Amino acid sequence: MAGSALLFPGQGSHVADMDATWRDTPLFDRGLELLGYDPFADLGMGTRVQQPAIFLVCACAWDAHDGGQEVAAAGHSLGEYAALHAAGALTFDDALLLVDERAAAMQDAAAAQPGGMVAMLGGDSHAIAELARSLGLTVANDNAPGQVVLSGALEMVDTAVELARSDAGARAMKLDVAGAFHSPLMEPAAERLRAALAATPIAEPAFPVWSNGSAAPFADIRRELSENLLRPVRWRETLLALRAHGVERFVELGPGEVLTGMVKRTLGVEGTADRRAVV
Structure with missing residues (x-):
């Protein structure tokens, strides 16, 4: 399985002006059209806008990425949606709308409890x-x-x-977050996400995408995406599993370089952050 693994960051990875590289690109414009609002207008509003904003940057970075050696992908929490999109399991439109619903559901669950x-x-x-x-x-x-x-x-x-x-x-x-993410307190959000996923077509991924909840390739994408709101993000184990499967290079696509640092700390090797994805 020698080759590269794509890594996509989650909430908390946003940086100032992370949209600057991608504004006026067709995919970015399509994202704003689908959402019906600009999530970058006030990222200080938290989960509700940060999640769609980060996904949009990750998707644009993937669209511009000069790849070809990808044999696997993984995303940290929210980043799973970008990873599944990169592997062809979710269309851009469907992934963005799922992320938008996920963000709203998590924000509402956090406000309620x-x-x-x-x-x-x-x-x-x-x-x-x-x-x-x-x-x-x-x-x-x-x-x-x-x-x-x-x-x-x-x-x-x-x-x-x-x-x-x-x-x-x-x-x-x-942490400066809206609620108790990846805990049983997110059950109301998971229930809403299950309904959204049930109505979303999902294709077979072109390459394996590792799930946070199992630290193994997704076996049931709909079930695992909803359950992963309640389960731990097993990121350290995911990186170790990817290395055990022969992945030799890790490429982070999205704002910042947080996951690249985790690769170095966990595996003792350098990851690569695509500089076009970092503003």
């Missing part, structure tokens, strides 16, 4: 897991060695911040 997320940097992984269990929090992201994210009720997230150093030897950083 406030929650939060906290990154635990360093520390003992077993102690972090035990702290999460004791507080009723979910391990939402296993991003890289020494970088785990917990998700759940806002009060318990605040308690985790207070106890991180003493109970787990970790440095805690509360």
Whole structure:
């Protein structure tokens, strides 16, 4: 399986003026037409606009990418939609509309049941897991060695911040997100997404796309996309699995270079961020 794996980032990867490279391109214009609004007008509005904006940048980066050696793809949370689009499983139109519905559903679920997320940097992984269990929090992201994210009720997230150093030897950083993503609190959003996915045609991918929830190629795209709102992002395991399957090169397409850094931390090798995708 020697070749390249495409990596697409998720929410939190947005950077200032990330749309500048792609404005006035046909695909970008098509995206704004489909959405009926400009998500880049105020990215400070959070999840509701950040998700479609990031997907649109990722899709434009893929459209401009000079590839040909791709043997696999993976996306970090939201990035799964761009990965499935790149593999031909979702059309651009369908993927963007799904992302728009996903963003709205997640924002609404977060407003109905406030929650939060906290990154635990360093520390003992077993102690972090035990702290999460004791507080009723979910391990939402296993991003890289020494970088785990917990998700759940806002009060318990605040308690985790207070106890991180003493109970787990970790440095805690509360994340600026709308809710408890990748936790059971997102069930209302998952239900809405199931309905949207049921009405969306999905084709066989041209190459395997790794699922966050299983750290393996998607077996049931509709089911896994909805369930992945509730399950951890197993990113570290995904990178290890891609390497075990013979992937030799990782190419990040989208705003920023966060995933490229995770490749280096997890595998000890350099990834490549397509500079045309980074503004």
